[in-house]
Amino acid sequence: MEEALSEIFLQFEGKREEIIPILQRVQENYTYLPEDSMRQIARFTKVPESDIYGVATFYAQFRFTPTGRNHICVCRGTACHVRGAPAILEEVAANVGLEDEGTTEDLEYTLETVACIGCCALAPAITYNEEVHGNLTKNKVRKLIKAEAGKNGSE
Amino acid sequence: MEANDKTVLICRGTGCESAKSPAIQTELMSGLQGSDVEVKFTGCHGMCQQGPIVIVEPQGTFYANVKLKDVEPIVGSLKNGGGPVEKLFYKDPATKEGLSTYHDIPFYSRQKRLVLQNCGRIDPEDIDDYLAEGGYEGLKKAIFDMTPDAVVQAVLDSGLRGRGGGGFPTGRKWKFTQDAPSDTKYVLCNADEGDPGAFMDRSVLEGDPHAVLEGMAIAGFAIGAQKGYIYCRAEYPLAIKRLQIAIEQARERGYLGKGIMDGDFDFDIDIFHGAGAFVCGEETALITSIEGNRGMPRSRPPYPAVKGLYDKPTLLNNVKTYANVRLIINNGADWFASIGTEKSKGTAVFALTGKIANSGLVEVPMGITLREIIFDIGGGMLDPNKNFKAVQTGGPSGGCLPESFLDTPVDYDSLIEAGSMMGSGGMVVMDEDTCMVDVARYFLDFTEKESCGKCVPCRLGTKQMLDILEDIVEGRGKPGDIELLEDLAVGIKAGSLCGLGQTAPNPVLTTLRYFRDEYEAHINHHACPAKQCKELITYHILDTCVGCGLCRRNCSTNAIIGEQKELHYIDQSLCHKCGVCFEVCPPKVFSVEIRTGEVKLVES
Amino acid sequence: MSEKYIQLTIDGTPISVPAGTTILDAAKEADVEIPVLCYFAHTTANGLCRLCVVEVEGARMLQAACVVAAQDGAVVHTRSPKVERARRTLLEMLASTVDISESPELQALVAEYECFPERFEGGKKRQPVVIDDNPVYLRDYSQCVMCWRCVQVCADDAQFTYALNFSGRGFDTQIATFFDKPLTETTCVFCGNCIGVCPTGALKAKREYLIEQGVAPEQVLELTRLKGRKNRT
Numbered sequence: 001m002e003e004a005l006s007e008i009f010l011q012f013e014g015k016r017e018e019i020i021p022i023l024q025r026v027q028e029n030y031t032y033l034p035e036d037s038m039r040q041i042a043r044f045t046k047v048p049e050s051d052i053y054g055v056a057t058f059y060a061q062f063r064f065t066p067t068g069r070n071h072i073c074v075c076r077g078t079a080c081h082v083r084g085a086p087a088i089l090e091e092v093a094a095n096v097g098l099e100d101e102g103t104t105e106d107l108e109y110t111l112e113t114v115a116c117i118g119c120c121a122l123a124p125a126i127t128y129n130e131e132v133h134g135n136l137t138k139n140k141v142r143k144l145i146k147a148e149a150g151k152n153g154s155e
Numbered sequence: 156m157e158a159n160d161k162t163v164l165i166c167r168g169t170g171c172e173s174a175k176s177p178a179i180q181t182e183l184m185s186g187l188q189g190s191d192v193e194v195k196f197t198g199c200h201g202m203c204q205q206g207p208i209v210i211v212e213p214q215g216t217f218y219a220n221v222k223l224k225d226v227e228p229i230v231g232s233l234k235n236g237g238g239p240v241e242k243l244f245y246k247d248p249a250t251k252e253g254l255s256t257y258h259d260i261p262f263y264s265r266q267k268r269l270v271l272q273n274c275g276r277i278d279p280e281d282i283d284d285y286l287a288e289g290g291y292e293g294l295k296k297a298i299f300d301m302t303p304d305a306v307v308q309a310v311l312d313s314g315l316r317g318r319g320g321g322g323f324p325t326g327r328k329w330k331f332t333q334d335a336p337s338d339t340k341y342v343l344c345n346a347d348e349g350d351p352g353a354f355m356d357r358s359v360l361e362g363d364p365h366a367v368l369e370g371m372a373i374a375g376f377a378i379g380a381q382k383g384y385i386y387c388r389a390e391y392p393l394a395i396k397r398l399q400i401a402i403e404q405a406r407e408r409g410y411l412g413k414g415i416m417d418g419d420f421d422f423d424i425d426i427f428h429g430a431g432a433f434v435c436g437e438e439t440a441l442i443t444s445i446e447g448n449r450g451m452p453r454s455r456p457p458y459p460a461v462k463g464l465y466d467k468p469t470l471l472n473n474v475k476t477y478a479n480v481r482l483i484i485n486n487g488a489d490w491f492a493s494i495g496t497e498k499s500k501g502t503a504v505f506a507l508t509g510k511i512a513n514s515g516l517v518e519v520p521m522g523i524t525l526r527e528i529i530f531d532i533g534g535g536m537l538d539p540n541k542n543f544k545a546v547q548t549g550g551p552s553g554g555c556l557p558e559s560f561l562d563t564p565v566d567y568d569s570l571i572e573a574g575s576m577m578g579s580g581g582m583v584v585m586d587e588d589t590c591m592v593d594v595a596r597y598f599l600d601f602t603e604k605e606s607c608g609k610c611v612p613c614r615l616g617t618k619q620m621l622d623i624l625e626d627i628v629e630g631r632g633k634p635g636d637i638e639l640l641e642d643l644a645v646g647i648k649a650g651s652l653c654g655l656g657q658t659a660p661n662p663v664l665t666t667l668r669y670f671r672d673e674y675e676a677h678i679n680h681h682a683c684p685a686k687q688c689k690e691l692i693t694y695h696i697l698d699t700c701v702g703c704g705l706c707r708r709n710c711s712t713n714a715i716i717g718e719q720k721e722l723h724y725i726d727q728s729l730c731h732k733c734g735v736c737f738e739v740c741p742p743k744v745f746s747v748e749i750r751t752g753e754v755k756l757v758e759s
Numbered sequence: 760m761s762e763k764y765i766q767l768t769i770d771g772t773p774i775s776v777p778a779g780t781t782i783l784d785a786a787k788e789a790d791v792e793i794p795v796l797c798y799f800a801h802t803t804a805n806g807l808c809r810l811c812v813v814e815v816e817g818a819r820m821l822q823a824a825c826v827v828a829a830q831d832g833a834v835v836h837t838r839s840p841k842v843e844r845a846r847r848t849l850l851e852m853l854a855s856t857v858d859i860s861e862s863p864e865l866q867a868l869v870a871e872y873e874c875f876p877e878r879f880e881g882g883k884k885r886q887p888v889v890i891d892d893n894p895v896y897l898r899d900y901s902q903c904v905m906c907w908r909c910v911q912v913c914a915d916d917a918q919f920t921y922a923l924n925f926s927g928r929g930f931d932t933q934i935a936t937f938f939d940k941p942l943t944e945t946t947c948v949f950c951g952n953c954i955g956v957c958p959t960g961a962l963k964a965k966r967e968y969l970i971e972q973g974v975a976p977e978q979v980l981e982l983t984r985l986k987g988r989k990n991r992t
Contacts, residue, residue: 019447020430024389035938047447048914048921049937050945057926057935058449058607060431061389064938078352078547078583079508081597087734114390115433115601118354119170120506121203121514130392132173138735432928449925454806454826608925608932610807612845614905615852618930619879639878646848649821649841650809657820 004029005040014044023056032063060115068103068110070148072096072128077116079123088124089113091138095145161192161233164210166275168199168361169354169393171206179207179221186230195284198362198397200275201516202262205245210275215256218243248512248534262513265532267494269502270478271518274362279397282404285365291410293481297373298418301484306377307333310480312488314500319345319436319473320549320578321654322499322567328470331460332378335468340380342371342422343464343471345441346387346394349433350550351601353581355504356474358516360387360394363478364401368424370477372411373484375422378470383424386441389431398426433551433605437653438463438471440607451607452653473579475504495521499566509547509583510537519565526561529584541586544685545670549578551598551605552658554665555591574665576658590685591670592677596624598662602655613656616647620663630690632678637667682752689732692751696723696736700746706736765831770838782813782824782835793837794846794868797906798825799956802916808906809849810868814839821845847872855879858902861960865904887933892941894983895949897968900933902961909934909953909962922947 008025012018019041026037033056042049056062074080074089093100096109103110119125122134126141133144165171165180176196184194200208205219209229216239218229228240244253245260257263268274277284285291297306311326332340344367348356360367371383387395402424405411413421427445435441435450442464444450463469479501483491492500499521505528508514512534519528525546529535536543545555554575556563563569567577585594603617620643623636644660651657667674676682683691696706696715700722707715707723714730717723725736737747763778767785774789781804786793797808806823813824816834821842829835836842850869854876859865869876890898913923922945926935936945954962969979 015447017445017447020444021428024428024430038937045447048924048946050921050924050935051914053926053935053937054924055447055449058432058451058928062430076351076601078350078550078581078597079514081351082509082583082585082589082594090733115349115431115605116351116353117169117390118348118357119173119203120352120354120508121170121206122173123508123514125173132169134170134173449928454823456827604929606929608905608927608929609805610809611853611904612809612849614930614932615856616848618856618883619852622883642848643852646845646852649845650812650849652807652809652823 002037005037009040009044012044014046016045016047019045019047019052019055020059023052023062027062031067032065035064065103066107068107070096070109070129072109072111072126073114073117074111074126075117075124076113077118077120077123079120080116080125083123085124087138088126088136088141091141092126092145095142160213162212163187163192163194163229163233164200164212164276165194165196166198166200166206166208166210167196168203168206168275168358170199170203171208172393174207175223176207176221179209179223179226182223182226183209183230186226187233190234192233195278197276198274198279199358199516201266201271201358202245202260202513203516204512204514208275209243210257211239214239215258217245217254217257217260219245248539262515262517262532262534265527266518267502267520268518269482269494270359270366270475270504271362271516273366274358274516277363279362279364280400282365282401282408285363289485290365291369291405291416293484294369294372294376294410295416297376297484298415298420303333303377303379306373306484309483309488310377313483313491314488314495314498315476315479315483315491316499316567317473318475318479318504318579320552320576322577325472325476328460328472329374329377331458332380332468332470335461337468339382339465339467340378341464341467341469342375342378342380342383343441343445343469344371344383344385344474344477345436345438345471346385346391346474347429347433347436347441348388348391348474348579349436349605350579350581352506352508352547352583353550353579354506355516355580357391357394358506359474359478359504360391361397364394364398365405366478366481367398367474368401368405368411370480371424372415372422373480374470374472374477376420378468380470381421381423383422384427384445384464385424386427386429386435386445388429395426395428402426432607433601434607434653434655437655440653441471442469449607451609452655454652475580496564496566498568503565503577503580505548505580505582507533507582507584510541510586510589511535511584512537512539521566522564524562524564525556528565528582529561533584536584536586538586541588543584544587544589545585545591545594547575547583547585547594547662548581549576549658549661550581551602552576552654552661553578553581554661555585555594555669556665557669574668575661588685588687590628590683590687591666591673592624592683593628593685593687595663595666596621596628599624599659602659606655606659610650610652610656612647612650613652613659616643616651617656617659619643620647620660624663627674627677628683628688628690630677630681630688632674634678636678637671637674641667680752684751686749686751688751692732692749693727694725694730694732694734694736695748695750696725697746697748698722699744701744703741703744705739705741706747709735709739711735765829767829767831767833767835769835776829778831779828782815782822782827782829782833783811785829786813786824786835786837791837793824795825796865796904796958797908799906799908799958802908802911802956805907808904810846812842812845813837814842843872847874850874851876851879853904856884857904857959858884858899859959861902861963862904862958865959885930890941891965893943893947893949894965895951896954896962896964898934899961899963902959903934904959904961905932905934906958908956908958912952912956913947917952918948918950920946920948920950923953 125134209218315325316322437452440450440452459469599621603621702720740747769789772789776785796810804825806826811824812821814836887900
């Protein structure tokens with residue numbers, strides 16, 4: 001078993017109610033839930049593999065493919081919606097080379113929508129690598145993605 | 156009062172944080188280093204639209220929209236004892252007059268802040284700040300001066316009702332759980348605030364986390380529980396962080412853990428990170444999720460009060476419900492019951508958002524009208540030239556009320572009677588540019604995505620309703636669709652297993668009730684009266700066009716044709732209706748028009 | 760301890776049953792038939808198909824008869840207009856999204872409740888491809904009503920094999936194996952319990968299916984037998 005996984009398991013007892021926290025830790029480590037780690041979680045918690053898969057696929061937080069280096073979440077909350085979130089989603093997608101939610105082939109970007117990030121006064125808002133950007137317009141989105149891409153390049 | 160009594164408070168709620176308030180705090184601290192002025196950060200102060208917010212106490216000087224460059228004059232005025240920085244005052248939109256303190260601002264002066272009393276005033280990461288405001292006095296009083304029965308009785312007498320939205324009497328819930336025989340019981344806090352357009356619980360957790368912990372501990376004492384869990388959405392990292400800090404500090408000081416305050420009551424709290432499922436706000440789903448399962452509700456009875464977490468009696472309340480408890484214990488049930496209306500006691504906390512001037516967090520006594528909240532506190536429409544159209548409360552389970560309902564008092568029963576509901580506190584204001592059919596579609600899209608898929612009516616019915624609504628907004632509506640929606644709504648409401656399904660049709664039913672003409676316009680005339688539904692609108696350039704070429708250069712599909720300084724026109728077959736021409740056309744010229752209805756596809 | 764009995768009325772018939780009896784079982788005692796779909800005597804009842812909902816006087820919502828215990832003094836209506844309307848809409852939703860052509864019981868209910876599934880023709884259907892990944896049976900989830908019985912018999916209700924569970928949620932929920940692996944790569948022991956409890960044509964034995972399709976018996980054997988066995992005959 002990979003060392004990272006054993007390290008995570010060390011912090012748990014292997015009880016059924018620990019499945020979701022374990023899945024969260026594993027995803028934090030790998031950015032997604034690799035098949036083999038899911039098997040190991042099943043073994044560790046003594047819960048059938050199919051059951052672990054059932055739990056993981058239920059929650060929106062969990063992914064089964066690696067995410068891009070940059071993670072963009074567009075808020076689809078009500079306040080954002082009435083202040084133009086659909087157009088923002090379109091604009092983000094177009095600027096990172098995606099049709100809709102998903103991950104670019106070069107693993108540069110992952111675009112997701114989220115139910116509500118809870119800063120409705122800044123609607124429409126997105127998070128770019130966990131940082132909130134609010135009061136967006138299509139133009140600001142273009143500039144933001146360009147600026148962030150520049151940052152990455154210089155690192 | 157001397158200058159060295161001053162404290163500078165900088166708001167670091169999520170709204171202000173994303174507007175760079177941490178950098179402003181750092182700058183303020185370095186600028187005021189060595190002076191007697193203390194710099195503190197706080198949770199959400201409420202007026203998020205004006206963030207970042209800086210307040211100087213004790214005067215209550217209120218600085219709005221503070222930028223990094225504004226730190227220097229603020230520091231200067233504090234150090235030199237000069238007057239406040241007037242250019243940073245909040246300007247009254249009506250009189251354009253700068254208001255120097257927040258006590259003068261209608262947004263604050265019309266509120267009654269009880270649950271939010273510490274939010275924006277204390278440092279949420281410092282337990283001493285909370286203790287200085289009387290923190291944990293309620294718990295002390297409950298444990299040492301009261302019996303569990305007396306605590307339950309006080310909550311019963313206060314008339315407090317569940318702040319999660321349903322409005323079930325909190326005291327009765329406590330009584331049921333207290334009466335359930337078991338040595339092991341649990342206290343759960345529902346912080347899985349999932350309503351889109353709502354951030355009340357988040358703000359309380361970020362601004363005053365100890366108040367929630369104290370309420371849960373009092374509940375634990377009253378019902379005989381030893382363990383509590385806070386189920387908080389993972390999308391709220393700041394709330395989780397501050398809760399974690401608060402729990403650790405409370406343990407260190409003996410307000411949580413074994414032998415609280417050296418008495419013989421043991422109670423501890425852990426945080427469970429929700430993994431992204433709106434349905435986990437439903438109590439049985441939340442419980443099954445903590446147990447490590449797919450978060451699917453089960454049918455009740457048995458209620459969690461009898462058979463909850465790990466089959467033990469379990470008390471489950473919302474964040475704001477727990478935040479109210481210490482106030483009731485400290486000030487007495489009679490005091491609490493004196494606020495609000497006959498059947499809805501205390502205050503209501505709303506996240507006021509949408510097309511409103513003052514987006515933010517407000518707390519009002521129950522019974523105040525929607526009009527007062529929206530126009531007096533909220534400052535009216537975001538764009539003063541637009542007309543109010545509707546206000547949505549109760550999130551995906553609630554409804555949209557039109558102008559004629561603005562004088563409805565805000566309490567559990569009046570809102571339900573009007574076809575909406577109190578909900579957990581989202582209040583989204585819509586103006587004439589909001590299409591109500593699209594709003595209904597939006598909410599159904601939300602519930603359809605969040606349906607757990609267990610029971611048939613919700614799993615298939617929400618999908619059917621969404622399909623029909625999508626057809627209508629995309630111009631494929633047929634006569635009979637409205638009746639079909641109504642039929643489905645009745646079937647889903649009557650048949651669904653849990654509250655999510657039973658209330659899912661509400662946004663459709665209320666928009667049908669109050670804005671039926673919009674549905675009819677979409678179906679019968681292929682027209683979207685709000686001019687929002689892409690498939691039903693066309694863009695046109697009027698003959699006042701001066702041919703500046705701005706729209707032509709910005710058009711991504713080259714649909715705009717015309718020579719410089721000559722009248723332009725739009726080739727409708729190429730137009731993707733992105734609206735950029737409408738956005739960029741100079742206001743002086745304003746020659747782009749949106750039309751809807753039975754339109755020809757080719758420009759004449 | 761002697762059993763405690765309670766009295767209730769179902770569709771006007773007074774009846775006495777032991778405390779804790781579900782409304783569904785109490786109705787059987789009173790000779791009142793309540794339609795069911797997900798309920799199966801030998802699997803855990805979940806009350807999820809909602810077909811068995813009944814109206815209990817004084818209750819705010821309709822109650823699923825298969826899971827809700829009858830209360831003393833309750834007055835239950837199993838065919839009130841509200842119940843009939845809920846069932847009709849439900850059956851219409853099922854019939855318009857799920858292929859019920861091989862489910863005679865469901866078809867009979869659709870006829871009995873005078874449903875018009877055609878009203879919902881515009882809606883999207885679930886049309887996953889038929890999964891043919893083993894010699895024993897086929898999985899045609901376009902006919903699946905998500906009653907959960909197969910998952911339950913595969914797990915603690917019978918076989919303790921745990922090959923089947925769910926994936927996804929909402930409209931897209933599907934019965935699935937771990938990472939959608941072929942059954943031959945899972946813990947499945949081909950006990951056939953899931954085929955036995957399936958109320959529709961979603962799970963069916965491969966041989967039966969092939970014969971229905973008009974394939975000659977010899978050919979059926981060829982198609983469903985592993986190579987090693989065939990050599991021995």
